Amino acid sequence: MNTTKAPFTVRAYRFWLKEMRHILPPTLYFVTAFNLIVFTTNLLTQGYWFHFSGFLLATGAALVVGKTILVMDKFRLIDRFRGAPLIQPILYKTVFYTLVVLVVRLLEQVVHFTIRGDDIVTALQAVSDNFILHRFVAAQIWIFTCFLIYCTATELAALLGEGQLMRLFFRHRSAQHRLTRRQHVRALMELSRLAEMTPRERLLDPATPQGGRLVAIVDALRQRPA
Helix, strand or coil: CCCCCCCHHHHHHHHHHHHHHHHHHHHHHHHHHHHHHHHHHHHHHHCCCCCHHHHHHHHHHHHHHHHHHHHHCCCHHHHCCCCCCCHHHHHHHHHHHHHHHHHHHHHHHHHHHHHCCCCHHHHHHHHHHCCCHHHHHHHHHHHHHHHHHHHHHHHHHHHHCCCHHHHHHHCCCHHHCCCCHHHHHHHHHHHHHHHHHCCHHHHCCCCCHHHHHHHHHHHHHHCCCC
16 A cells, blocks of 8 residues: 655645635635626616726625635534534525625725724724715625525535536436436435435345335436436
């Protein structure tokens, strides 16, 4: 067995690649969502199509959200409701991420004024002076909504298994498979319930009702190509 460690540059590259795979999907999602919000708001209230400063602000906010998700996912607290009905982890993560982003947004404003040369008291006063409640509330409502959609999608993807959600949306066609999408999801959910409620030895024994049902589900799922 080869126990030689990979060179530092290779390990660093693998770590960087892993982090990029984690941060890119939410960042791209929020870049698109926030810029769409800014774009439609400009059309409704300002009467113009595009403003570069608005694009920069929306993209900067999306980067903040992406960094927040990357950091918060390192903490076990984020998985507090793992295994609970989906509504619980979805709402918990949505509220959790939204509150963290709220704190980060406020801190970034303080840091901005501090870097400009103000002391902490002056920076806090500047943040207070530039604070516009209705804009801040509107931004938080949209952040909450975007997180709600994001958390719903990620929890469904985790439940169905890696890559399954993409296959269901972009690759599978009902005419090509014996199971419809709805039947496929139901089969996966039933499989999850069997694994949760049945002792291992009974589940793996085809002679038991649970084992027989497991074999039937697996055979049905195998009829769908990956």
